[in-house]
Ligand code: ADP
């Protein structure tokens with residue numbers, strides 16, 4: 001009959017501690033304290049250093065958890081980084097500027113980036129990489145396509161939650177709008193998108209990628225007046241990344257085809 005009582009007095013402080021750590025949101029402390037205690041005992045490490053080790057582990061883990069949360073919230077369609085970007089494939093792109101932008105200071109200053117170039121040159125890749133870099137620097141990011149964003153805005157308006165969505169879009173440190181130019185918008189769609197960009201003017205950073213030069217943006221927004229006003233705001237504090245070079249996608253597939261052709265020719269030569 002005495003056994004459970006003995007067990008409970010042994011377990012109780014641990015249970016209490018785990019409960020406190022949970023309430024204080026210190027999951028790494030809870031997970032590691034016994035293991036680190038054993039380590040410290042073995043190495044004759046004193047109490048302050050024991051606590052220091054635990055604090056360091058908690059901070060590293062928390063930073064990783066926060067970063068993962070920011071990446072999830074950004075809703076990147078895929079994860080791409082600048083490490084996997086081959087700058088030599090696109091000499092027209094200002095590499096120094098891209099590297100500078102990856103440090104994230106432009107986002108603190110509420111500046112914008114516009115990436116221009118034809119399809120397949122790596123605009124989305126660079127946008128994703130700058131978005132990921134921003135997440136790593138602790139900034140909140142939201143990734144969307146222009147058509148997707150307009151669709152979301154129209155849906156929110158129909159469901160009477162436009163204000164909430166607009167607020168959410170205004171709050172994020174970096175809003176990435178990919179593929180502006182592929183789909184022209186209706187007048188309402190244009191107005192809604194214009195409002196998003198307007199609200200972010202000097203309040204947050206916006207990164208836009210487009211396959212159209214500025215003088216063709218009117219085709220997308222329908223109205224010259226609105227496009228003019230939009231460009232005024234977007235380009236007031238802007239870094240422009242020109243990517244007018246040959247398509248990486250095309251070059252890769254041509255390279256593949258030529259390798260295939262050579263292999264085929266090799267086979268033909270050796271065939272009887
Ligand atoms: P865009 O958005 O300009 O149409 P993407 O960024 O989608 O082009 O690029 C097409 C594909 O080619 C993607 O898989 C991208 O990762 C890859 N890509 C493009 N340019 C490069 C590059 N310079 N280095 C590495 N991968 C690249």
Ligand code: MG
Nearest residue numbers: 123124178179
């Ligand atoms: Mg793209």
